[in-house]
Amino acid sequence: MNKDARQQSRRTDMQQSERAPEQALEWARAGTGAVLATVIETWGSAPRRVGSQLVISGEGDMEGSVSGGCVEGAVVLEAQEALAQGGTRVLEYGVSDGDAFAVGLACGGTIRILVEPVGAGGMPVAMLEELVTARAERVAVAYEVALDGSTRGLRRDGHDARFRMDRSGVSEDGASFIAIHNPPLRLVVVGAVHIAQTLVSMARAVGFDPIVIDPREAFGSTARFPDATLINDWPDDALNEIGVDARTALVLLTHDPKLDDPALHVGLHSQAFYIGALGSSRTHASRVTRLGEAGFDAHQIARIKGPVGLDIGAAGPAEIAVSIMAQIIQTLRGS
Known part of the structure; x- marks a missing residue:
């Protein structure tokens, strides 16, 4: 950037x-x-x-x-x-x-x-x-x-x-x-998938500035995300460039460790008030194992909301986006 x-x-x-x-x-x-x-x-x-x-x-x-x-x-x-x-x-x-x-x-x-x-x-x-x-x-x-x-x-x-x-x-x-x-709230989404499209719109509606990171330009395009700042770069490079502070929520949606894990490494070393990662309980267990092998302790790893979102029985990308945005606000407001 x-x-x-x-x-x-x-x-x-x-x-x-x-x-x-x-x-x-x-x-x-x-x-x-x-x-x-x-x-x-x-x-x-x-x-x-x-x-x-x-x-x-x-x-x-x-x-x-x-x-x-x-x-x-x-x-x-x-x-x-x-x-x-x-x-x-x-x-x-x-x-x-x-x-x-x-x-x-x-x-x-x-x-x-x-x-x-x-x-x-x-x-x-x-x-x-x-x-x-x-x-x-x-x-x-x-x-x-x-x-x-x-x-x-x-x-x-x-x-x-x-x-x-x-x-x-x-x-x-x-x-x-x-x-x-305070600095304006930001939502940084890694992975320009369907869930991200609804999530970005919701985030903007409640006062967050959305940023979408995806090195795949076919996914992270202005046609798909007209109302977000787009960065077509590797997640760790992009996050280090823009900075992740205490007014930032970080959401990882790619399912791909090659993209999610480097972003998590940056996020866990930051003051981000929220970190969430998409995936099943089994996927998250594998993620926890990899992070432990990378040197992160249990307290650091516990910051990750995984599976991401409140458990509201969400079905489909839009409902999953609702559950994620609700969890972000819940975390922000301390409820």
């Missing part, structure tokens, strides 16, 4: 995630001004999770969402004032708030939104640049900001539980907000 391909993969990653920080930086650099609005707390029925962002330009353009359309209009007006006057402000909307009701939040929910201009009186441009760089390089980072706007900072440690659970939120003392910016 060459440099251009790596950059394209990173761009695809960003397309799958919310791009509010990137868009805010573009507008700030263009001189139009930018304001970031972030959901910091929710109660009841709220359409957007904590950490969701809306970015508004000085010209009134916006990207992203904090409520699915319920309060965006009111937030835009507040953002324009923040950009003109400077300073950070916290907004709260709920059914008991006449203004919020007027703009449509009649679903029984309440949300708090942190509004920060980029630049003077808000998030420094240099700090936003550092955040955007970390996101592009797949480096997990936490943005800590006092709700009164008095302090801000980026940290790459100190919030292990929040990073692991991908959970932004208000601090225990209620004085600050911690925004977790």
Whole structure:
């Protein structure tokens, strides 16, 4: 995979995630001004999770969402004032708030939104640049900001539980907000088979960036996988090139030890949060034996979900894909 391909993969990653920080930086650099609005707390029925962002330009353009359309209009007006006057402000909307009701939040929910201009009186441009760089390089980072706007900072440690659970939120003392910016989730599939076609579509639908690896170009073609990054290379070389981190799920579907085993060697030495391999119990037993002979211990080998997928009695490629995707999400969410 060459440099251009790596950059394209990173761009695809960003397309799958919310791009509010990137868009805010573009507008700030263009001189139009930018304001970031972030959901910091929710109660009841709220359409957007904590950490969701809306970015508004000085010209009134916006990207992203904090409520699915319920309060965006009111937030835009507040953002324009923040950009003109400077300073950070916290907004709260709920059914008991006449203004919020007027703009449509009649679903029984309440949300708090942190509004920060980029630049003077808000998030420094240099700090936003550092955040955007970390996101592009797949480096997990936490943005800590006092709700009164008095302090801000980026940290790459100190919030292990929040990073692991991908959970932004208000601090225990209620004085600050911690925004977790984890790298976008990736699903790397080795083996461009029928199961992979459905699995890739499902993965993209739930927010994963899919990558398909298969040295057989007849299998790993854009005609078969129009919505995935394709790498026609040997799995171990491809995995070493793209990198396998803690936000990566690795699924092996070839049934061929010549392809699966080298990929497993890379995966078992990585921090991938999920590793699954297709095959019967007998196939997996043979796999375990080979890995043991290659020097992997029982604890390492136990990371492999084999046979892959939840035991739901799946029949056919599509149902097997469902079982795999469900197991990946189960592992990710720790349930």
